[in-house]
Amino acid sequence: MPMTSIVDRRLSVAPMMDWTDRHDRYLLRLISRRTLLYTEMVPAVAIWYGKSDHLLRYNPEEHPVAVQFGGSEPAQLAFCASEAERFGYDEVNLNVGCPSDRVQAGRFGACLMAEPDTVADCVAAMSEATSLPVTVKTRIGIDDMDEYADLQRFVERVAAAGCRTFIVHARKAWLQGLSPKENREKPPLNHERVYRLKAEVPELEIIINGGVAGLDEAEGHLQRVDGVMIGRDAYQNPYSLAAADARIFGEPGEPLSRHEVVRRYAAYVRGQLAQGVRLSRMSRHLVGLFHGVPGGKRWRRHLSEAGNRPEAGVEVLEQAAAMVDNSSVTALAG
Numbered sequence: 001m002p003m004t005s006i007v008d009r010r011l012s013v014a015p016m017m018d019w020t021d022r023h024d025r026y027l028l029r030l031i032s033r034r035t036l037l038y039t040e041m042v043p044a045v046a047i048w049y050g051k052s053d054h055l056l057r058y059n060p061e062e063h064p065v066a067v068q069f070g071g072s073e074p075a076q077l078a079f080c081a082s083e084a085e086r087f088g089y090d091e092v093n094l095n096v097g098c099p100s101d102r103v104q105a106g107r108f109g110a111c112l113m114a115e116p117d118t119v120a121d122c123v124a125a126m127s128e129a130t131s132l133p134v135t136v137k138t139r140i141g142i143d144d145m146d147e148y149a150d151l152q153r154f155v156e157r158v159a160a161a162g163c164r165t166f167i168v169h170a171r172k173a174w175l176q177g178l179s180p181k182e183n184r185e186k187p188p189l190n191h192e193r194v195y196r197l198k199a200e201v202p203e204l205e206i207i208i209n210g211g212v213a214g215l216d217e218a219e220g221h222l223q224r225v226d227g228v229m230i231g232r233d234a235y236q237n238p239y240s241l242a243a244a245d246a247r248i249f250g251e252p253g254e255p256l257s258r259h260e261v262v263r264r265y266a267a268y269v270r271g272q273l274a275q276g277v278r279l280s281r282m283s284r285h286l287v288g289l290f291h292g293v294p295g296g297k298r299w300r301r302h303l304s305e306a307g308n309r310p311e312a313g314v315e316v317l318e319q320a321a322a323m324v325d326n327s328s329v330t331a332l333a334g
Helices: 022-031 044-048 074-087 101-105 110-114 116-129 148-160 191-200 214-221 232-236 258-274 279-286 296-306 315-322 326-333
Strands: 011-013 036-043 065-070 091-096 134-139 165-169 205-209 227-230
Touching: 022 036, 022 258, 022 279, 036 044, 036 091, 044 065, 044 074, 065 074, 074 091, 074 116, 091 110, 091 116, 110 116, 110 134, 116 134, 116 148, 148 165, 148 191, 165 191, 191 205, 214 227, 258 279, 258 315, 279 296, 279 315, 296 315
Parallel strands: 011 036, 011 227, 036 065, 065 091, 091 134, 134 165, 165 205, 205 227
Antiparallel strands: none
């Protein structure tokens, strides 16, 4: 059964570079009130050198929202944690899972699984600097350090430094020879290893990530772990989260219809356009909203073609929505 926590992590959307920006998070919050949202990974060094106002800005409506940092210097990460609290985030997360070459060159991400003492020092410094929960997102292993005992030692060391919540991507990372995209698909997922971790350290909160598609799968995982983090499926088919408040969190009430989501997002878009944000930066997150719905192809095409024009305005969303039959959408949603 899920553990109780100030931050309810029974369901969350993964931090995804170039995808989970503040515009996408605003959209997802319209669809689900309770699902925990994460920022894209923010480099700690950028915050250290004064870019907090640019990189940590978000919309108050996004709560509950967590910020993820990437780094390996305890002093920098401690400063990031204090800045996260100043900005009002609900959680601070340390990335120990990204396998990209660029991230490795900066000595953070998945390569830190080979340095549990470094990660422990970072967690201890962050915990000292903030009253917010400090969590770690990791893999089940890297390269040849891919036995269960390796994961067990890593978690034990970092937990001893104060981390009580681990988000575990159930696939090991190859740091050499595979691209970040390939690392999302190879080698096979090993959910059983995450289940075993939870069974052996029941006092820790263990969240499973990797290959989860939809609420049916999420509910299955919740029989074995404390929470589920959904990645690409939540971006490519965002309305799949519409039933999350009722099914995962037990909240009464009906979700907004897809058309009502568009209407409310359009109001948000108007405000952002007035501040100089181009429509394409916001409309791209809407492409999958009518996934599997009659007229969805017309919706996607119009957003992709008209939304990328420099002069495009909110009328593009209204035109695209008119191409989808509201009665068929309502029937499918029910």
